[in-house]
Amino acid sequence: MTGDDGPGAKPGTALPCVLIGEDGMMGIMKSLAAAGLRIVDGWTEPGGLIPPIVTVQAPSCPPEEGRVEAMLDVLEPRLLEKANADWYRLSVEGGLFSETDRRFLLALRPEENRLHRWFCVELQSEWDIMGKGAAGPLGSAPCRPEFRMLSLDGNVLCFATTWEHDISTSVLTTPHRSQVLRRWAEAVAEGTMDEPDESPVSLAARRWLDSH
Secondary structure (H helix, E strand, O other), X not given: OOOOOOOOOOOOOOOOOOOOOOOOHHHHHHHXXXXXXXXXXXXXXXXXXXXXXXXXXHHHOOHHHOEEEEEEEOOOOOXXXXXXXXXXXXXXXXXXXXXXXXXXXXXXXXXXXXXOEEEEEEEOOOOOHHHHHHHOOOEEEOOEEOEEEEOOOOOEEEEEEEOOOEEEEEXXXXXXXXXXXXXXXXXXHOOOOOOOOOOOHHHHHHHHHHHO
8 A cells, every 4th residue: 555645545750761772672573564553662651541551452442432434345355455445544533643743652562572652653645554564463364353452642552353254453542431442441550460570560550540
């Protein structure tokens, strides 16, 4: 998918500044570049964003919570084209980013044994989220997506997942109103998922819950 015209064609305290030169990031940056995404260097995460570990439950959010979903059969002849188009349409209509400011947050794991965290990325003029992106850090293979994206203000969550016979792309606005996500965040806040060498996800979950 390339170009700038048409759907799918283009489309408590702050954490430390994200440094692009960290170990394990160079390969991710190359894969993201192939998908048409550029990591925005120097971005500082504000406090109160939904933790990536909480967003893993997003595919369980029902339509009653505001989830808007596009489903495609994996045997669809134009699967890549339609999947890219669905992602772009839902992202713009839902408010993940705009056509004039195509920055958003992407949950990435900087190292194999590390937890996911938010990185600020910018969509380039030529991109392929569901093809080259899903073959890299955004999934398990071309047109087999698994990713979570968040608007810069934290009010729009976009996510995709692969089922047995379908792929699903969804947008959920005001994720802090989702009872599915809040219940999971309460479980995370209990501390049983904290890792010894990581910032406590329990504190991040509690901060998110308390800020909304």
